Amino acid sequence: MLNDGLRWIDCACALVGACLAYNWLSEKRKRRARGGLPLPPGPRGLPFVGNIFDIDPGRPWETYTEWTKQYGEIAYMKLFSQDVIVLNSERVVRSLIDQRSAIYSDRPEVPTNKLFGADFNTAFLPYDDEWKLHRKLFHNTLHAETCISYQPLILQRVHILLGDLLKNPGSASFEPHLRMFTASIILAVTYGYQAVAWSDDLVQCAAKLVKLLIDALPPHRAAVLGAFPILTRLPTWFPGAGFLRDAVKGRELARHALEDPFEYVKQQMAAGTASRSMVSDLLTEVDEKQLTPEMERAMKAMASTVFLAGFDTSSSFMFTFILAMRMHPDVQRRAQAEMDAVLGGGRLPTFEDRPSLPYIEAIIREVLRWQIILPLSLPHATSSDDVFEGYFIPKGAMVLPNVWAMVRCVPLPPNQPPADVFEPARHLDPSTGQLLPEQNAITGHPQFGFGRRVCPGRFLSEATMWAAIASILAVFDVCPALDGEGREVPVSGEYSTGISIRPLPFECEIRPRSKKAEQIILEALDV
Ligand code: HEM
Numbered sequence: 001m002l003n004d005g006l007r008w009i010d011c012a013c014a015l016v017g018a019c020l021a022y023n024w025l026s027e028k029r030k031r032r033a034r035g036g037l038p039l040p041p042g043p044r045g046l047p048f049v050g051n052i053f054d055i056d057p058g059r060p061w062e063t064y065t066e067w068t069k070q071y072g073e074i075a076y077m078k079l080f081s082q083d084v085i086v087l088n089s090e091r092v093v094r095s096l097i098d099q100r101s102a103i104y105s106d107r108p109e110v111p112t113n114k115l116f117g118a119d120f121n122t123a124f125l126p127y128d129d130e131w132k133l134h135r136k137l138f139h140n141t142l143h144a145e146t147c148i149s150y151q152p153l154i155l156q157r158v159h160i161l162l163g164d165l166l167k168n169p170g171s172a173s174f175e176p177h178l179r180m181f182t183a184s185i186i187l188a189v190t191y192g193y194q195a196v197a198w199s200d201d202l203v204q205c206a207a208k209l210v211k212l213l214i215d216a217l218p219p220h221r222a223a224v225l226g227a228f229p230i231l232t233r234l235p236t237w238f239p240g241a242g243f244l245r246d247a248v249k250g251r252e253l254a255r256h257a258l259e260d261p262f263e264y265v266k267q268q269m270a271a272g273t274a275s276r277s278m279v280s281d282l283l284t285e286v287d288e289k290q291l292t293p294e295m296e297r298a299m300k301a302m303a304s305t306v307f308l309a310g311f312d313t314s315s316s317f318m319f320t321f322i323l324a325m326r327m328h329p330d331v332q333r334r335a336q337a338e339m340d341a342v343l344g345g346g347r348l349p350t351f352e353d354r355p356s357l358p359y360i361e362a363i364i365r366e367v368l369r370w371q372i373i374l375p376l377s378l379p380h381a382t383s384s385d386d387v388f389e390g391y392f393i394p395k396g397a398m399v400l401p402n403v404w405a406m407v408r409c410v411p412l413p414p415n416q417p418p419a420d421v422f423e424p425a426r427h428l429d430p431s432t433g434q435l436l437p438e439q440n441a442i443t444g445h446p447q448f449g450f451g452r453r454v455c456p457g458r459f460l461s462e463a464t465m466w467a468a469i470a471s472i473l474a475v476f477d478v479c480p481a482l483d484g485e486g487r488e489v490p491v492s493g494e495y496s497t498g499i500s501i502r503p504l505p506f507e508c509e510i511r512p513r514s515k516k517a518e519q520i521i522l523e524a525l526d527v
Helices: 002-033 060-071 090-098 111-115 129-142 144-148 151-167 174-191 200-217 219-227 229-233 240-271 278-283 293-327 331-344 352-357 358-370 404-410 456-476 515-526
Strands: 074-081 081-086 386-388 391-395 398-401 475-481 507-510
Touching: 002 151, 060 074, 060 404, 081 090, 090 386, 090 398, 111 219, 111 240, 129 278, 129 293, 129 404, 144 151, 144 352, 144 456, 151 174, 151 456, 151 515, 174 200, 174 240, 174 278, 174 293, 174 456, 200 293, 219 229, 240 278, 240 293, 278 293, 293 331, 293 358, 293 456, 293 475, 293 507, 331 352, 331 358, 331 456, 331 475, 331 515, 352 358, 352 456, 358 404, 358 456, 456 475
Parallel strands: 081 398
Antiparallel strands: 074 081, 386 391, 475 507
16 A cells, blocks of 8 residues: 555656656757847746736736836746746837737737637637738728728717716616717627617627626636647536536627628618628628628628627726726816817717817827727737847747736826826827827727727727717716715726726716706707
8 A cells, every 4th residue: 555655656756856847848948949049037927827927817908017117018927838938118119019910910829719600700719811801901990091981980880879878877887888889889880780778689699708707717717728728628517617508609609690690781782771881891892703702701800809899898998987087077077178179068069070179189198098908919929930139039928018018007297196097188288288298099999909900890999988978978967876865986997807807896887067068968869
């Protein structure tokens, strides 16, 4: 019995020894391949697991920001066998991802994408011909000029949102209205589909798929499954393998999200009743010969990606805006004074008013600066070895742009409030009230990513954000919710964690500013 035990211990020691020796040898081989160049500095990891325990899994961007003190703008770590390069300043991100985009435009392979049926998503595709075709289709349908033609549709959807907020003003209902607003704009622009309720089949299918993917794919799970792909083959009843049951649901939802709305457009076009949309434009442009199975697959995939990539990000932006207004009534008053001076208090804003409303521009920039929806953007990957400022960057490395650090942790001019304070006026020239000349276009903001993988939905997002923010502030006050005894319900201002973040649920009342404001909304809805 004792001998049996010793034999097991011997075997275990031999196995661990062999793993360590293999690790050491492969590291030595890699060092030789680097031609003696060092990797960027970073924390020493543990054998085999690497730096997995050095990171705060809830807010890893804060860990990486902390590292700048010791390692500077670029850091190296290892997650199991995956090389990871963390870029902690806009300077290095622009130098690498923008200026060397031929090397930095790949994506790391995440086994869960395929498992959940989401590997069609443009955002997850490797840097290959299929991805290039998707981007071409995105360019044809969502570039800056095309988005101008969506302005009437955006305003129509914004007016419906104002009507919904007017009809159901309770503190529990603003979240569903904002969600419905983003979902309905996306489905209208992509498929010409007029969703009227959250219970709509298409809305439900797409929203459930987004939720499943976000809940099921936290980065630590992706890292573990990347290191042990065998785990994706466990039976669904296996203890701890609950995510595999979600994966079955995910594949079913993904199939519907790809096929159903695309078929809807084809049927509407055949009947001559299709509204203009991204998909109808694409189908009109190609003749029968060009509509190869490959082309049709790409069209379905890029169209489905619009919801997956645009719904959660856009909703998060809107929730942050409402939270900021709830916390800063002074900002609302100043925005409303600007709006009343331009609109005369008698109508809703249109896109023609935009140049006359610099404070609204400043609010959008401040919402983008204040909370970063994707604090680590989406991970890029290198498709060949590279050398940057004397450091070796290996092929296949995951590259994480720390947008949080580059937007929230940069030194501010001495006259500006601290970075965590929401203050739109920081974007304006105090003497003229106009945007500061160095204010870049919103669509160039680091929040929308970098290089060849920059968000193709940024022009649509910018137009939607502007119309929604300007219209809400023109006719509504965002006020504190009151409890049963008439006291203000406080808001914590806390955020969720994960790849994309959003404010934790909070309460507020969105009330019409006046009887006249109510009338303006009803007139816009033609009620
Ligand atoms: C506030 C709203 C949004 C934010 C903050 C945002 C942000 C981002 C970011 C950071 C990326 C990754 C870029 C990179 O890898 O460097 C991205 C990718 C992407 N976004 Fe957006 N996005 C938003 C809305 C939208 C919308 C409305 C759409 C669709 C119309 C969209 C479509 C995409 C797609 C398809 C990709 C993948 C691009 C690729 O991998 O080539 N996004 N977005």
